[in-house]
Amino acid sequence: PVPQDLDLEILEAVMKQLDAGKIRENLRELSRQPHVASSPRDEALVQLLLQRWGDQASGLDEARTVEYEVLLSFPSPERPNLVEVVVPNGAVLHAYLPKEENVTGEQGGSDVVQPYAAYAPSGTPQGLLIYANHGTEDDFQYLLNQGINLEGTIALTRYGVAGRGAKAVNAAKHGVVGVLVYTDPGDINDGHSFPNETFPYSWGLPPSGVERGSYYEYFGDPVTPYLPAHPSSFRLDSNNASGFPPIPAQPIGFQDAEGLLCNLQGPAAPASWKGALHCEYRLGPGFKSGGDFTEDSQVKVSVHNHLELRNSSNVLGIIRGAVEPDRYVVYGNHRDSWVHGAVDPSSGTAVLLELSRVLGTLLKKGTWRPRRSIVLASWGAEEFGLIGSTEFTEEFFSKLQERTVAYINVDISVFASATLRGQGTPPVQSVIFSAAKEIRSPGPSGLSIYDNWIRYTNRSSPVYGWIPSMGTLGAGSDYAPFIHYLGISSMDIAYTYDRSKTSARIYPTYHTAFDTFEYVEKFVDPDFSSHQAVARMAGSVLLRLSDSFFLPLKVSDYSETLHGFLQAAQQDLRDLLEQHGISLGPLVTAVEKFEAAATALGQRISDLQKGSPDPLQVRMVNDQLMLLERTFLNPRAFPEERYYSHVLWAPRRGSVATFPGLANACSKANNTDHGSEEWAEVHRQLSIVVAALEGAAATLRPVDDL
Amino acid sequence: PVPQDLDLEILEAVMKQLDAGKIRENLRELSRQPHVASSPRDEALVQLLLQRWGDQASGLDEARTVEYEVLLSFPSPERPNLVEVVVPNGAVLHAYLPKEENVTGEQGGSDVVQPYAAYAPSGTPQGLLIYANHGTEDDFQYLLNQGINLEGTIALTRYGVAGRGAKAVNAAKHGVVGVLVYTDPGDINDGHSFPNETFPYSWGLPPSGVERGSYYEYFGDPVTPYLPAHPSSFRLDSNNASGFPPIPAQPIGFQDAEGLLCNLQGPAAPASWKGALHCEYRLGPGFKSGGDFTEDSQVKVSVHNHLELRNSSNVLGIIRGAVEPDRYVVYGNHRDSWVHGAVDPSSGTAVLLELSRVLGTLLKKGTWRPRRSIVLASWGAEEFGLIGSTEFTEEFFSKLQERTVAYINVDISVFASATLRGQGTPPVQSVIFSAAKEIRSPGPSGLSIYDNWIRYTNRSSPVYGWIPSMGTLGAGSDYAPFIHYLGISSMDIAYTYDRSKTSARIYPTYHTAFDTFEYVEKFVDPDFSSHQAVARMAGSVLLRLSDSFFLPLKVSDYSETLHGFLQAAQQDLRDLLEQHGISLGPLVTAVEKFEAAATALGQRISDLQKGSPDPLQVRMVNDQLMLLERTFLNPRAFPEERYYSHVLWAPRRGSVATFPGLANACSKANNTDHGSEEWAEVHRQLSIVVAALEGAAATLRPVDDL
Ligand SMILES: [Ca+2]
Ligand SMILES: [Ca+2]
Numbered sequence A, B: 001p002v003p004q005d006l007d008l009e010i011l012e013a014v015m016k017q018l019d020a021g022k023i024r025e026n027l028r029e030l031s032r033q034p035h036v037a038s039s040p041r042d043e044a045l046v047q048l049l050l051q052r053w054g055d056q057a058s059g060l061d062e063a064r065t066v067e068y069e070v071l072l073s074f075p076s077p078e079r080p081n082l083v084e085v086v087v088p089n090g091a092v093l094h095a096y097l098p099k100e101e102n103v104t105g106e107q108g109g110s111d112v113v114q115p116y117a118a119y120a121p122s123g124t125p126q127g128l129l130i131y132a133n134h135g136t137e138d139d140f141q142y143l144l145n146q147g148i149n150l151e152g153t154i155a156l157t158r159y160g161v162a163g164r165g166a167k168a169v170n171a172a173k174h175g176v177v178g179v180l181v182y183t184d185p186g187d188i189n190d191g192h193s194f195p196n197e198t199f200p201y202s203w204g205l206p207p208s209g210v211e212r213g214s215y216y217e218y219f220g221d222p223v224t225p226y227l228p229a230h231p232s233s234f235r236l237d238s239n240n241a242s243g244f245p246p247i248p249a250q251p252i253g254f255q256d257a258e259g260l261l262c263n264l265q266g267p268a269a270p271a272s273w274k275g276a277l278h279c280e281y282r283l284g285p286g287f288k289s290g291g292d293f294t295e296d297s298q299v300k301v302s303v304h305n306h307l308e309l310r311n312s313s314n315v316l317g318i319i320r321g322a323v324e325p326d327r328y329v330v331y332g333n334h335r336d337s338w339v340h341g342a343v344d345p346s347s348g349t350a351v352l353l354e355l356s357r358v359l360g361t362l363l364k365k366g367t368w369r370p371r372r373s374i375v376l377a378s379w380g381a382e383e384f385g386l387i388g389s390t391e392f393t394e395e396f397f398s399k400l401q402e403r404t405v406a407y408i409n410v411d412i413s414v415f416a417s418a419t420l421r422g423q424g425t426p427p428v429q430s431v432i433f434s435a436a437k438e439i440r441s442p443g444p445s446g447l448s449i450y451d452n453w454i455r456y457t458n459r460s461s462p463v464y465g466w467i468p469s470m471g472t473l474g475a476g477s478d479y480a481p482f483i484h485y486l487g488i489s490s491m492d493i494a495y496t497y498d499r500s501k502t503s504a505r506i507y508p509t510y511h512t513a514f515d516t517f518e519y520v521e522k523f524v525d526p527d528f529s530s531h532q533a534v535a536r537m538a539g540s541v542l543l544r545l546s547d548s549f550f551l552p553l554k555v556s557d558y559s560e561t562l563h564g565f566l567q568a569a570q571q572d573l574r575d576l577l578e579q580h581g582i583s584l585g586p587l588v589t590a591v592e593k594f595e596a597a598a599t600a601l602g603q604r605i606s607d608l609q610k611g612s613p614d615p616l617q618v619r620m621v622n623d624q625l626m627l628l629e630r631t632f633l634n635p636r637a638f639p640e641e642r643y644y645s646h647v648l649w650a651p652r653r654g655s656v657a658t659f660p661g662l663a664n665a666c667s668k669a670n671n672t673d674h675g676s677e678e679w680a681e682v683h684r685q686l687s688i689v690v691a692a693l694e695g696a697a698a699t700l701r702p703v704d705d706l
């Protein structure tokens, strides 16, 4: 019998049935009310998903929830966080309440969680204000170089460049006692800042808008690292948990930030530190005379956040594979938002629900069942640090690692309606390209998504020539535990900006109470055609991964990455390494071995495809493709980096765009003596990468070539 | 077509063709000359193996060597290690040269490595002698309790109970400056100690015999933990390497030990400390008056060992699988010996070579090719700490973990000719039993190996009733990296003692220059029928694992282990745990879940076996069986225990026979305060076990039951 393979007619039918109108209705319902993690509305959405996926009528085989008890952080409804300007006798000159103006009637509800820095500790630090740009280590160093005493100050920083938590960590190192973080209109609104220039009159962020967010440094439930957060599970004492901001922090809007920043005294900020507030940017410390405040006044930040163990659920929808039920394609998005979360994450969930409707319909009719199993997932508590997805990978670590073919993430499905954005590990590039070539892009161009994409984001590949440029995966959404902890080939798909039209750091109402259905409908994707395009992309990639006889993972596409990393090492590190007796020779050999093995495997697959291979033969090859990504994991490579064990994609702090362990170790060793421990660690990291690449090549070579 | 399955006729043919005479000839050649790791004769044996396996005529598909550059330790040929009795002015009263008497003409060669404690540091410590029994922590504590000052002493200890290196570690903690280790005739010779009672007149250890051995605490090459020891690999500075004995140590024979011990003064040793030397056992410190030495004389131990990077090879022989070449059964033994190594390890290698001859013959004829691939392995440098096998698992970590069905180890194949000894993880019990039931035991009884075995070593199983008793796997041979580091179901097979006839700690000439071909032929297995029995056992188990359509791994046999561990925890730890707010409830549930899943999987397999399942269906089930052992690995469970990550079989130091992490954590926490870090660690260890068992159950449940 002919083995079950991808059926192009089914694929075409799915593409056709994905309905923009139904996505719109999904989004309206999902974003109707605020649904921060573990809130009543979040729980109601769990029920909605259960009903959509679990009902017999849905066509899916099963839906279930998995609940975890996780440590979240919330502001106090009774004692709102506050930023005050006070004089030495304690009198308050001015109080800023970080609360968004009720512009469209949706910002005032009691279920709107007021802006805060999740996991920032409580406290009421007070001190002279300084302006610290993005709050990077370099920024604080610059202030010190200007002779500014940071001890006891409050640092006003702007969002961007450094991560949220990193700003507080960097600040605290220099004795700063509290951190404010604001969104500069130059970074988010292309400079616009007046109310009539912003939502609801444009997609711009209103002056009162405040970006909420998690200030936790790692991901996953903070008190159950490496263990699923079941009620009986061991928990760290939250006082012993690491990764929380060391000092109180609070985000504010640019209206309030202007009031503070524009009154600063001190030297002028360098040009690159300046945003679009209507004043000079000065560094402080403290306020100028003749401004709104007295010269001796200080800023007091009152943070009343508290930690709380809360129940948070993932919802899973299962479609059992017909032929290889033990091979899983997982497709997920988070469900929780900061407020209404129309864009983040409901634009993704609306797409997920529409795709599950269409697949369910086919299943019900009996016209289709995938070759492999499909797991649809609605993750909880992502906004607090990818908690639901991380706990899931902890609970099912072995099973997922043994069986998962790929993970597809669609968080925000539409940032903007200009072009596709694809991020992932190299093996998924080809399946994304295949899908993108077959789907029409939204709008009148008539171009395929691929041909539209290449106009916006492109690069010259030594292998393929001119192609769209894929991004890599950091830890920005729920793919992080899949790629970094489990070593599963992962991707994230979205529609995004025309960068010639905006330089906004992200869509302006991100993580604010202005991210509403109305916002999407008016400014992001009025006809939902970009949502539909993403649904088609996700659907096509999902079907290709679940149905193709040969897995559409092109492992040889890793060679380009490896060559890039290797070249960077050769150019920027070789001489230094040689001075310390460390040769890149073994790395060169390992990359060559990998490339040869990957190319030969590609050839074997082509040869097999020409014949009529038996399913067991194909399974063996598919296992090589599936497991390649696993061979890059080394749980002992970076013991201090929680969950990160992928030796190619761990966080890179060094400036050289090479293997992260090598880059980081080199930047640490750089100013140490010959023969130092740090140089030994450089050599160890090099050997780890070489061993991983040799292991990867061994996995790709013919399986009977021992 | 009927899928390829175990062919009983082939199995029968292999059993018949395994020839005792050929094993004897193999052993004669292998043990003809001393072949310590990396010596010229060791290298010559590499060539012998290459020729036996690689030659076209062998029938195997391929043979190859993999060489590593590893850190070994050797005594100085120029400056022999020495034990002297000296008086305060430095004059030597007596000198003992730890060198074996040339009893059979084979103990005198220049290629006989003189007795030493591998990896013990050089030095010439000197002090009053004390007797410290086995050198356990309790033994030293006992001496302290007797008011004996250990500071600056030389401790004379006897082999047994504590590991070699542990004696030095324990001693050094109390200020002891040098350690002697001897073999007591009570422990090794059933009390016999006169030359005419020992080899060559019996299997007993001659008075000059000295047990060599590695005193390194961990295993693997000491300077490349977790990395294969390629020439370019990162190496620890050997001064920074951990696990070496902290003070000089030297093994001696009981003839020399008697000279020292029988001259000690001080209190009489307790009864349990007494061996079979011809005198009272006294504790010291120092020598008695009226003995062979003056009262003020001290013992000086001169150790001149040195560390050296040496090349050591593994030899691999490959038989490619016909149907599932990407599933490996690995069967190995080490090649290196301390001296001639007739029993250890050549009795195992002689069996391995005979089995490879028989399998090669079938392959050449074209009458057989296994369903799965078979890897035959001759490991290097095992005696120094399982180095060759460990480096192999480091180099091919991913590939082996993904694909290896089981590891079979036959190190010493015949300790003695009485009965089978089987050690392994629970899933291999059934395949060992199946083989043992079909093979006749050596000797006139006519019993099967199984029926003979059960007469010697047995237990009552709650599941099976009266059965032979399998042992568990520590780290005594090359299976250790496979089970502890890779999580591969492993076993060790041998013939062994009638314990009613001897209480010898191990066969008497173990690791001495008296472990020769003559010794085996006269005293261990004159007709080589026990060697043949082990060859048949190993061959039968190998064929069953490589050829059976359904893998013969009975995962439900883990339930008995888990229940045993659980019961011990409930009996001996529950109350204590509850006092600290830790409940065993989740563990009970997890064990139940595991048992239910394992039983149900067994039922599904039975049902499948009744029908004619397609190969892909069986492959899915087999993957569950193969990967179960992997689910018990947690590389983050015991970060300080190098390589140990199997949460069920890591070393257990606590006294309760339960899950090792739990047992060890409890014994550490026992005397700490409520709420201590140690009690937190107990809870963490419990959660780690629960998560592993839940993960194991998830792997065994139907693959589409997500
Ligand atoms: Ca957790
Ligand atoms: Ca190593």
Ligand SMILES: [Zn+2]
Binding pocket: A334, A344, A345, A382, A411, A412, A477
């Ligand atoms: Zn999101």
Ligand SMILES: [Zn+2]
Binding pocket: A344, A383, A511
């Ligand atoms: Zn978000």
Ligand SMILES: [Zn+2]
Binding pocket: B334, B344, B345, B382, B411, B412, B477
């Ligand atoms: Zn051995």
Ligand SMILES: [Zn+2]
Binding pocket: B344, B383, B511
């Ligand atoms: Zn040995």
